[in-house]
Amino acid sequence: MQENIIIRAATEQDAEAVIAHMKMIGDETDNLTFDSKALEGLTVATEASFLKSQQERASFLIAVDGNEVIGSANFSIGGRKRIRHVGELGIAVQKKYWGQGIGSALLERVIANAKAAGIRKLNLTVRSDNQEAIRLYKKFGFCHEGTTSRMFCIGNQWICGEYFGLEL
Numbered sequence: 071m072q073e074n075i076i077i078r079a080a081t082e083q084d085a086e087a088v089i090a091h092m093k094m095i096g097d098e099t100d101n102l103t104f105d106s107k108a109l110e111g112l113t114v115a116t117e118a119s120f121l122k123s124q125q126e127r128a129s130f131l132i133a134v135d136g137n138e139v140i141g142s143a144n145f146s147i148g149g150r151k152r153i154r155h156v157g158e159l160g161i162a163v164q165k166k167y168w169g170q171g172i173g174s175a176l177l178e179r180v181i182a183n184a185k186a187a188g189i190r191k192l193n194l195t196v197r198s199d200n201q202e203a204i205r206l207y208k209k210f211g212f213c214h215e216g217t218t219s220r221m222f223c224i225g226n227q228w229i230c231g232e233y234f235g236l237e238l
Contacts, residue, residue, distance in 0.1 A: 071171035075135050077179050079128040082118035084139065088132065089117050091139035095162045100224045101200050102162060127187040131179055133163065133172050140164045143176035145184050145192060155190040173206050181210065185238045192238065197222055198230035212236045 080088060093106040124130035124144065133141030141164065145157035159180065163172045184192055196203050198217065212234040221231025 071175050072135070075133055075140070075172060075175075077131060077133050077175050079125060080121045080130045080132045080139075080142070081125065082122040084132060085114045085118035085121055087137070087139040088121065088142065089114065091132075091142060091164070092162075095164055098165045100222075101197055101203065103222070128183045129157075129180075129187065131176055131183070133167075133176055135167075140167050141172045141176055143180040145180055145189065147187070147189065155188070157184050157187075157189040157192045159184075159192045159194040161194075168202070173203075174209070177206065177210055181236070181238065190238055192236045194234050195221065195231045196234065198232050204232065204234075207234050207236075210236065 089109065089112055092104075092112075093109055096102055096105040096109065121130055127147075129146070130144040131142065132139045141162065143159070143161040145159050148154055148156050148158075161173060161176055161180070163176070181192065192212075193215075194207065194212070195218075196207065213236070214232060215235045216233040218231045218233070220228040222229040
């Protein structure tokens with residue numbers, strides 16, 4: 071990873087840059103569950119409020135190159151008592167930064183933060199044909215836990231989703 075890229079917890083001041091990042095990555099790859107159209111109603115105020123709520127556990131991290139958010143990783147925690155120990159992981163890096171270790175750096179930090187927050191297991195879902203992401207998750211010890219058919223619909227093509235989990 072380049073020296074000028076910083077991994078840190080997002081703050082409410084990052085809301086506008088985070089929205090721009092999410093819109094960009096949503097349109098440049100079909101690996102995510104959303105595109106920029108899905109974010110059209112998202113306001114800076116709403117995103118700032120969300121980011122502020124995530125600061126206590128440092129559960130929303132960003133990779134920053136200068137003033138630009140180029141990657142993000144987060145975990146969300148189940149609200150009910152019986153699943154409060156489980157976090158759902160999401161991670162995304164802008165395409166031009168793929169293969170530079172940013173995903174690994176984000177994942178390493180989000181796992182450490184999840185452990186510190188008392189999370190005992192992280193789960194994620196990935197497209198079955200996203201082999202680069204699957205290699206990354208396996209590198210960090212995530213285990214394949216199942217497959218679901220027709221998880222993603224891109225154009226008129228159905229794509230399976232793969233479930234992975236990591237016990238912390």
